[in-house]
Amino acid sequence: MAHSxxxxxxxxxxxxxxxxxxxxxxxxxxxxLHKANPRLRLLDVxxxxxxxxxxxxxxxxxxxxxxxxxxxxxxxPRAKAVADLAGxxxxxxxxxxxxxxxxxxxxxxxxxxxxxVLAHLPRPADAIREMLRVTKPGGIxxxxxxxxxxxxxxxxxxxxxxxxxLAAAVISMAGGSPKAGRQLLSWALQAGVSRDQVTPGLGxxxxxxxxxxxxxxxxxxDALQKGRLRxxxxxSKLATEDDLQEMVAAWEEWASADGAILGMMQGEILxxxx
Amino acid sequence: MAHSxxxxxxxxxxxxxxxxxxxxxxxxxxxxLHKANPRLRLLDVxxxxxxxxxxxxxxxxxxxxxxxxxxxxxxxPRAKAVADLAGxxxxxxxxxxxxxxxxxxxxxxxxxxxxxVLAHLPRPADAIREMLRVTKPGGIxxxxxxxxxxxxxxxxxxxxxxxxxLAAAVISMAGGSPKAGRQLLSWALQAGVSRDQVTPGLGxxxxxxxxxxxxxxxxxxDALQKGRLRxxxxxSKLATEDDLQEMVAAWEEWASADGAILGMMQGEILxxxx
Numbered sequence: 164m165a166h167s168x169x170x171x172x173x174x175x176x177x178x179x180x181x182x183x184x185x186x187x188x189x190x191x192x193x194x195x196l197h198k199a200n201p202r203l204r205l206l207d208v209x210x211x212x213x214x215x216x217x218x219x220x221x222x223x224x225x226x227x228x229x230x231x232x233x234x235x236x237x238x239x240p241r242a243k244a245v246a247d248l249a250g251x252x253x254x255x256x257x258x259x260x261x262x263x264x265x266x267x268x269x270x271x272x273x274x275x276x277x278x279x280v281l282a283h284l285p286r287p288a289d290a291i292r293e294m295l296r297v298t299k300p301g302g303i304x305x306x307x308x309x310x311x312x313x314x315x316x317x318x319x320x321x322x323x324x325x326x327x328x329l330a331a332a333v334i335s336m337a338g339g340s341p342k343a344g345r346q347l348l349s350w351a352l353q354a355g356v357s358r359d360q361v362t363p364g365l366g367x368x369x370x371x372x373x374x375x376x377x378x379x380x381x382x383x384x385d386a387l388q389k390g391r392l393r394x395x396x397x398x399s400k401l402a403t404e405d406d407l408q409e410m411v412a413a414w415e416e417w418a419s420a421d422g423a424i425l426g427m428m429q430g431e432i433l434x435x436x437x
Numbered sequence: 438m439a440h441s442x443x444x445x446x447x448x449x450x451x452x453x454x455x456x457x458x459x460x461x462x463x464x465x466x467x468x469x470l471h472k473a474n475p476r477l478r479l480l481d482v483x484x485x486x487x488x489x490x491x492x493x494x495x496x497x498x499x500x501x502x503x504x505x506x507x508x509x510x511x512x513x514p515r516a517k518a519v520a521d522l523a524g525x526x527x528x529x530x531x532x533x534x535x536x537x538x539x540x541x542x543x544x545x546x547x548x549x550x551x552x553x554v555l556a557h558l559p560r561p562a563d564a565i566r567e568m569l570r571v572t573k574p575g576g577i578x579x580x581x582x583x584x585x586x587x588x589x590x591x592x593x594x595x596x597x598x599x600x601x602x603l604a605a606a607v608i609s610m611a612g613g614s615p616k617a618g619r620q621l622l623s624w625a626l627q628a629g630v631s632r633d634q635v636t637p638g639l640g641x642x643x644x645x646x647x648x649x650x651x652x653x654x655x656x657x658x659d660a661l662q663k664g665r666l667r668x669x670x671x672x673s674k675l676a677t678e679d680d681l682q683e684m685v686a687a688w689e690e691w692a693s694a695d696g697a698i699l700g701m702m703q704g705e706i707l708x709x710x711x
Contacts, residue, residue, distance in 0.1 A: 197639030216487060217688035264524075293675050310589055312589070313587050313589045313702065315584055315587045315619050315639060315702055316619065317616070317619040317620055317622075317623060318623070319616070341675070342591070342593075343588065344589070345589050345591040345698055345700070346591055346696075348591075348645060348696050348697075348698055349591060349592070352695055352696050358576070358647075358695040358696075363643070363645045363698055364643050365642075365643035365698070365700035366640050366641060367702055368639075369637070369638050369639035371622060371637045373632075393681050420451030421632040422626050422632075423622075423627055424619055424622055424637055424639070426587075426619070426639035426702055427645060428587065428589055428641055428700055428702060430698075437674075
């Protein structure tokens with residue numbers, strides 16, 4: 164299948180990630196499964212701030228049910244607050260580590276989903292295998308992961324090229340992959356599924372409007388001035404203070420350039436468990 | 438605006454490029470303009486084999502009209518045959534060079550379109566300026582161009598990396614740009630339009646099914662064994678016979694790998710003439 168795969172992008176820094184903008188490749192299949200089984204059960208692995216989990220729960224109201232998990236127990240009350248605020252009640256929260264063992268029986272869920280999780284794991288195929296374990300035969304494992312190496316930016320500022328190299332190095336140092344998107348299919352095969360069980364795709368997102376540029380650039384500047392890019396960059400000697408300042412100045416120049424644009428591809432897979 | 442922008446991709450080597458798969462970003466606006474003016478006039482610049490031109494003509498039947506142009510007069514009878522075969526009659530063909538002067542009065546067309554043309558021109562902003570000249574105030578200039586540097590391929594074979602470098606060098610040597618997609622917006626601004634006249638996007642396409650891999654790889658092998666990549670690669674000393682053979686072997690390995698995938702981003706702009 165050749166397809167573009169994504170609806171409008173998630174926008175990490177200025178709008179909520181939702182099922183619509185971050186799991187669009189899954190929604191038609193989810194609707195089909197939900198129609199066949201109104202009491203569908205969905206597991207969201209690595210729910211983070213929980214906005215995708217909550218909008219997935221909304222998509223399978225009233226009788227479908229979501230369990231949203233994260234390895235960081237601290238984030239789950241915040242995720243719950245998001246759903247509470249929206250009056251979404253068909254969702255529960257639970258701490259879980261997909262790389263040790265998910266606290267669920269085999270064949271529990273109709274759909275097991277993750278978003279921007281596998282890219283940060285040292286053994287992504289093991290995570291997919293564990294997601295398959297808890298999924299019912301005939302059910303779906305769905306994953307969407309960025310492919311940082313496809314980052315596409317204009318203007319071509321040297322400070323942005325340095326930034327890209329630093330960001331990719333920090334992901335790699337943490338055991339993740341800056342080429343996750345393109346590897347999703349191969350990870351699924353390593354997890355033991357056959358090629359014809361997988362529907363892969365590469366979607367894309369794009370920022371270029373003035374307000375989008377401003378908000379995105381501010382997020383990058385924050386990461387460079389007080390986030391992990393700064394702390395890991397300096398402690399690992401991947402960047403000097405001067406390098407970080409050059410990157411900050413480049414993002415500020417980018418944000419103010421009328422011809423500026425930024426995009427990235429997102430790998431997407433639907434795996435049917437047999 | 439942040440959007441993914443494309444419907445299913447053009448598939449150069451195994452299906453026809455159509456308005457649906459190669460100009461999807463334009464179709465909603467075209468439908469709107471056509472509704473307001475059933476006698477809409479559309480110019481297609483660099484029509485090539487003419488399949489997009491013909492399907493654009495079909496989209497504005499019966500009273501809309503397309504003129505399909507190309508700098509190569511020889512290709513136009515073939516383009517006409519495509520439309521004739523499909524019974525599409527609201528289209529005419531004419532030789533034209535967008536970088537010298539299009540043979541049309543100012544403000545002639547409601548929509549002026551090109552696809553994979555600007556990436557190959559030494560002065561793309563001049564081409565956009567000329568497209569704007571022949572477009573009516575209130576009309577649209579639409580362009581979609583690949584961004585070869587976003588090419589995203591797995592597995593990570595050294596022969597494919599060499600191929601990418603060769604392909605980008607051949608485009609650059611011919612005066613084109615391997616980063617055309619991301620530059621479309623800046624080229625439009627260079628052509629004299631203001632930022633708020635332009636709606637830019639980055640779409641994507643993806644091949645991974647066995648039949649898609651086979652057909653795509655065969656196209657690449659043909660280019661390496663008897664096409665421009667071979668002739669220019671060797672004559673410019675960008676590649677040796679051994680390099681070309683390594684690239685051929687890499688595409689054959691890619692085609693036979695179950696985990697293989699290939700994608701690329703496509704820049705897209707709609708420019709409203711004021």
